[in-house]
Amino acid sequence: MEIKVLGPGCANCFKMEELAKIAVKELGIEATVVKITDIGEIAMNGILSTPGLMVNGKIKHSGKPLPSLEKVKELIKGEA
Amino acid sequence: MLKAFAHYLVYSAFGMAQGARLSGALEFFIYDSIKIFLLLAVIIFGVSIVRSYFPPERTKRILSHKREFIGNILAALLGVVTPFCSCSAVPLFIGFVEAGVPLGVTFSFLISSPMVNEVAVVLLWGLFGWKIAVTYMSAGLSVAIIAGFIIGKLKLEKWVEAYVYKIQSMGAAINTVKQTFKDRLVYARENTTDILKKVWVYVIIAVGIGGFIHGYAPDDFLVRYAGNGNPFAVPIAVAIGVPLYSNAAGVIPIVYALMEKGMSMGTVLAFMMAVTALSLPEMIILRKVLKVKLLAVFVFIMTITIIGVGYLFNAIL
Numbered sequence: 001m002e003i004k005v006l007g008p009g010c011a012n013c014f015k016m017e018e019l020a021k022i023a024v025k026e027l028g029i030e031a032t033v034v035k036i037t038d039i040g041e042i043a044m045n046g047i048l049s050t051p052g053l054m055v056n057g058k059i060k061h062s063g064k065p066l067p068s069l070e071k072v073k074e075l076i077k078g079e080a
Numbered sequence: 081m082l083k084a085f086a087h088y089l090v091y092s093a094f095g096m097a098q099g100a101r102l103s104g105a106l107e108f109f110i111y112d113s114i115k116i117f118l119l120l121a122v123i124i125f126g127v128s129i130v131r132s133y134f135p136p137e138r139t140k141r142i143l144s145h146k147r148e149f150i151g152n153i154l155a156a157l158l159g160v161v162t163p164f165c166s167c168s169a170v171p172l173f174i175g176f177v178e179a180g181v182p183l184g185v186t187f188s189f190l191i192s193s194p195m196v197n198e199v200a201v202v203l204l205w206g207l208f209g210w211k212i213a214v215t216y217m218s219a220g221l222s223v224a225i226i227a228g229f230i231i232g233k234l235k236l237e238k239w240v241e242a243y244v245y246k247i248q249s250m251g252a253a254i255n256t257v258k259q260t261f262k263d264r265l266v267y268a269r270e271n272t273t274d275i276l277k278k279v280w281v282y283v284i285i286a287v288g289i290g291g292f293i294h295g296y297a298p299d300d301f302l303v304r305y306a307g308n309g310n311p312f313a314v315p316i317a318v319a320i321g322v323p324l325y326s327n328a329a330g331v332i333p334i335v336y337a338l339m340e341k342g343m344s345m346g347t348v349l350a351f352m353m354a355v356t357a358l359s360l361p362e363m364i365i366l367r368k369v370l371k372v373k374l375l376a377v378f379v380f381i382m383t384i385t386i387i388g389v390g391y392l393f394n395a396i397l
Contacts, residue, residue, distance in 0.1 A: 010167040039368055043174035046249040048136035050168045063136070063163055065267075065274040 001031040006042045007051035016051035023072040055079040086111035113287045116206035127198040128268035143181040151185035156224035159192030184232020192224035195357040200328030239374035279329035286333040314390035321354030331355045350390025
């Protein structure tokens with residue numbers, strides 16, 4: 001499974017990345033968490049407000065406020 | 081009821097002397113901060129629910145291929161309710177342009193979003209009354225509509241970085257998860273606590289200025305240099321405000337202090353708009369999609385429009 005965290009590097013983007021990593025660990029699944037910071041690439045993925053979270057190429061979350069850890073787990077599980 | 085509570089707290093619970101300056105200030109402080117926090121909580125919650133119906137993706141679709149002027153008005157209004165933070169300015173800009181939102185319309189949105197929002201309006205309302213809040217809101221919307229319209233008319237698409245037009249998003253990936261009303265309530269609650277956590281310090285400072293500095297501040301200094309008597313007060317205030325960066329909540333304590341010291345309303349509102357709508361960090365972010373020439377035109381048009389609004393309000397208020 002591929003999880004993408006998209007954001008140019010604001011505080012919330014780092015938090016989102018942390019959340020995704022913890023979620024993967026706690027779910028105990030095989031997944032890579034990729035951070036995308038290039039603005040062009042973020043836009044290309046269709047994210048309008050950062051931070052964005054994509055699982056297997058599907059946008060699961062974008063913008064603030066950040067989802068809770070439980071919510072992130074759910075979003076990831078939904079694609080597993 | 082709130083007044084009675086503040087009165088009770090100060091004179092009965094704290095046992096402070098009636099009529100003393102400090103206790104009077106404290107009573108005012110307690111009353112005003114509770115009032116503003118209640119207003120903020122209720123209104124942010126309400127706006128968040130409206131907001132959940134207008135994610136940027138939807139706004140983009142609404143504005144796509146809109147005619148100018150109508151588009152500018154819509155964009156400015158949607159800017160009020162569409163969640164957006166300056167760190168997302170670039171992906172949002174690219175997304176809008178790519179979806180066929182006209183350049184000037186995109187600008188109207190980018191201008192109105194940080195400048196006119198529920199936090200700014202509630203704080204102005206709570207501290208200075210609803211007339212000032214409505215004035216600020218209509219002025220902010222006018223600036224966004226006019227500045228965006230002019231930028232559209234100037235046909236400056238050539239000064240947008242060329243790569244922006246080459247990007248094609250994988251639009252099919254757009255999230256179409258249906259939200260239940262309960263989801264929206266949860267979102268509204270999270271958003272409200274999120275915003276309150278961020279702004280409470282500024283509210284306390286602003287109310288503190290009102291309660292404690294009120295009457296102590298030497299008020300002739302600013303009046304002499306930036307009061308009604310000085311025809312250049314507005315441009316000076318705007319020139320100071322443009323490079324500064326703050327959100328609406330952060331600038332409120334300064335706004336309060338300036339008003340307390342006798343700066344006229346139009347000048348203060350123009351200052352607040354300059355601070356929230358234009359800033360050096362935002363320009364650096366936007367530089368990724370706009371050529372320097374377009375940035376300069378943007379800053380110039382905004383500055384002139386805000387100064388105009390400042391003069392107008394000084395004349396009519």
